[in-house]
Amino acid sequence: MTSPLRTETTAYGIAFIGGGNMASAIIGGLRKQGMPASQIQIVEPWAEQRAKLDAEFGITAQAEPGATLSSAGLVVWAVKPQTFRQAALQAGPHTGHALHLSVAAGIRSGSIAGWLGTERIVRAMPNTPALVGKGMTALFARPAVTAADQLAVERVIQTTGEYLWLAQEEALDAVTALSGSGPAYVFYFIEAMVQAGTEMGLSRAQAHQLAVETFVGASALAKASSEPLETLRERVTSKGGTTYAALTAMEQAGMKQHFKHAMHAARQRAAKLGDEFGAD
Numbered sequence: 538m539t540s541p542l543r544t545e546t547t548a549y550g551i552a553f554i555g556g557g558n559m560a561s562a563i564i565g566g567l568r569k570q571g572m573p574a575s576q577i578q579i580v581e582p583w584a585e586q587r588a589k590l591d592a593e594f595g596i597t598a599q600a601e602p603g604a605t606l607s608s609a610g611l612v613v614w615a616v617k618p619q620t621f622r623q624a625a626l627q628a629g630p631h632t633g634h635a636l637h638l639s640v641a642a643g644i645r646s647g648s649i650a651g652w653l654g655t656e657r658i659v660r661a662m663p664n665t666p667a668l669v670g671k672g673m674t675a676l677f678a679r680p681a682v683t684a685a686d687q688l689a690v691e692r693v694i695q696t697t698g699e700y701l702w703l704a705q706e707e708a709l710d711a712v713t714a715l716s717g718s719g720p721a722y723v724f725y726f727i728e729a730m731v732q733a734g735t736e737m738g739l740s741r742a743q744a745h746q747l748a749v750e751t752f753v754g755a756s757a758l759a760k761a762s763s764e765p766l767e768t769l770r771e772r773v774t775s776k777g778g779t780t781y782a783a784l785t786a787m788e789q790a791g792m793k794q795h796f797k798h799a800m801h802a803a804r805q806r807a808a809k810l811g812d813e814f815g816a817d
């Protein structure tokens with residue numbers, strides 16, 4: 538592939554600070570798209586995780602940041618919000634004139650700019666389906682980020698799925714509550730469907746296949762259709778039928794309200810992470 542990593546600095550390569558779940562999902566996308574392991578550096582303090590990265594991607598991660606980080610044109614910050622400041626103060630000085638991409642929930646770009654001493658910062662909120670090229674990422678760039686820098690980020694992120702740009706940084710907290718955390722809601726829902734299916738006498742394997750394929754199929758239909766979701770839902774709901782019985786039970790249990798309440802809790806948590814762990 539054409540290197541997505543060429544930036545204005547003419548430096549090459551991408552460095553990940555933190556090699557956990559989210560970094561692995563992005564690296565998986567990059568590797569599947571043909572990016573050579575030699576172009577990817579990872580700093581990951583946990584030995585067990587380093588071994589996993591080596592086995593999965595053929596990349597030998599570093600336990601600590603070192604001089605080689607300065608060759609990276611793009612540095613991806615994939616540490617927990619709680620450890621971002623410490624990681625930035627530790628690894629930041631080793632990075633050269635890189636463009637920085639943070640995937641951390643909540644931590645605002647102003648905090649990151651202060652810690653790293655640069656305004657070349659893009660924030661992203663990806664999700665784990667990136668691992669299979671089906672990720673959805675929202676991006677926000679600080680005003681100093683150039684169009685060329687934005688393009689460099691897009692070239693990396695598009696290897697993991699789709700993306701959109703946000704004009705307001707604050708919207709990232711809502712995105713985090715929706716698509717960032719969203720895969721967990723979907724898995725939770727699938728788990729519940731599998732459980733109910735087995736309770737009704739299906740084998741676990743059958744219930745799993747039926748539930749997963751129902752999500753795949755319904756999502757594909759929602760994506761392909763120009764009709765509102767409501768219409769698609771109504772088309773499944775025969776008058777006096779089974780779907781009506783299920784949806785009525787869901788409404789009576791206040792499921793939609795509970796679900797919305799849960800997403801607001803996620804957004805509030807993102808904002809709190811920024812307040813709590815984003816200070817100087």
Ligand SMILES: NC(=O)C1=CN([C@@H]2O[C@H](COP(=O)(O)OP(=O)(O)OC[C@H]3O[C@@H](n4cnc5c(N)ncnc54)[C@H](OP(=O)(O)O)[C@@H]3O)[C@@H](O)[C@H]2O)C=CC1
Pocket residue numbers: 554555556557558559560580581582583586615616617618620623624627640641642662663664665717718
């Ligand atoms: N998981 C997800 O679905 C998503 C996560 N995110 C964001 O991505 C970020 C990472 O999350 P996730 O991958 O789930 O978390 P993980 O805990 O899986 O990964 C973070 C990794 O960073 C390592 N680490 C800790 N301190 C340092 C340091 N100073 N330098 C380098 N690495 C360090 C951790 O090691 P150790 O465990 O030893 O501390 C850990 O392996 C978070 O900020 C999260 O908000 C965003 C979107 C979705």
Ligand SMILES: O=C(O)[C@@H]1CCC=N1
Pocket residue numbers: 642713717718
């Ligand atoms: O749970 C979290 O905090 C991260 C951010 C979005 C998904 N996982």
